[in-house]
Amino acid sequence: MAAGEELTLTGYIQHHLTNGQVSIGDGWFWKLNVDTLAWSIGLGLIFLWIFKRAANKATLGVPGKFQCFIEMVVEFVDQNVKDTFHGKSRLIAPLALTIFVWVFLMNLMDLIPVDFLPTLAGQIGVLSGAVESSHDVYMKVVPTTDLNLTLALGIGVFMLIIFYSIRVKGLMGFIKELTLHPFSSKNMVVQALFIPVNFVLEFVTLIAKPVSLGLRLFGNLYAGELIFILIAAIGLFQLPLHFVWAVFHILVIVLQAFIFMMLTIVYLSMASEDNH
Template identity: 25%
Template sequence: MYSAEKELFMMCFSPLEQFTLISLIPLHFGNFYFSFTNSSLFMLLATGIFLALFSLVTVNGGTLVPGPWQSFLEMIYEFVTSLVREQIGPKGTKYFPVIFTLFTFILFSNLIGMVPYSFTTTSHFLVTFTLSFAIFVAVTIIGFQIHGLHFFSFLLPPGAPLVLAPFLVVIELVSYCFRGISLGVRLFANMMAGHTLVKILSGFAWSMLSLAGLLKMASAIPFLVVFALMFLEVGVACLQAYVFTILTCIYLNDAIHLH
């Protein structure tokens, strides 16, 4: 009985508890399970908040002297525009809506996850892998649409000896295919690791606070560390949205220009 209670206690206060998927609206279609979970809720929330903010700012065409929210959205717009222009060039203009949507979705999902008792959708590999795999497939299709079978020349670096061609093609092919995985793993790992670290340090500080004497006074140290980490995590949330987007632009540039 004691071991069962101890195991339940450890589960309730596990740092990984914050990543648990909770079914809010169970949906079953035969053998298929399509429950509306907390992850689905916060994905809709991230999308809804940005759309509401964008609609609120642009409902009257904006103002000549922008307010704080309009300045914030204009800053994001200019940032993504410059990113597409620098990384892809003029041919990347038609892909701007997709890249802009991708950046804002990841950014708002990451930032909403920083709110206490919320849920970070990008801390789940299934979400990030779906995004990265969809980008990988789309970029590959774009490459074949533009270059046809000549797109396979991307797998052989220019000037490489023909003797090494079979080995280089295999290496480049494996490297190219891993793009569809590494892009999602990078985002998932950074968000999950950061949130886990904050949770562990918060629990440690709270445990010290419940003690007496010098340990209770020393609990201020981990609390200060947690406070500093929160600012660091906000920076990581913005940085990971940027990294995911710029790598997408680089992959698109490779598919378009075969560099």
């Protein structure tokens, strides 16, 4: 951020909405959002550590509060998988648990005051001599406000949809599903004429699944983060407003993690059905 830009609301918002990036090569082809990568990987490791610790300390007797909480989360996810997924796969329940907790942890970063971690990173950069001003350091601490990450999660689910569709229906069955539905006819000539129309409709439906997953999560968290930034720009009276919005935003954080998990289970259940 330029020196004269720091006092303007526009400059303040743009600074907080800009990722810290590292260019690969000359920077024309690929840039890495290092803050998104660092926080998402770090929170993923925290998720693994929490559940590994719970597993190591699990007892058959009277469980402690920590074990009870972890068991409640696992049972909650497992029950939703049993109610929604109609195929047979040992991967779905662990996958659903990972998605729910990991997305929740990434969303949870939204409750940290927006100036705290970026300011701390800026001061560290100045003291280490890496930058001249703390305003030269950019850091977005909520990975799910980065469209690159949310779409990457959606693409991961999309790849699983393709995998389960081919595994259950076979390659030719998957191709037939894309070309012989929803319009069908017993007349082979008429059916052949319907193939391009069917393919367009089914392909758009297929592609819409990962895109909607990524955009829904990104849109809700980005809007919430923007409101936190506007509250922080108020200055003196930001803490009461931050608390009020944070209490309401907790519902959004949990709900978006749950929706992402449930839609993933539903899409994979649809991919595992062989009704035709």
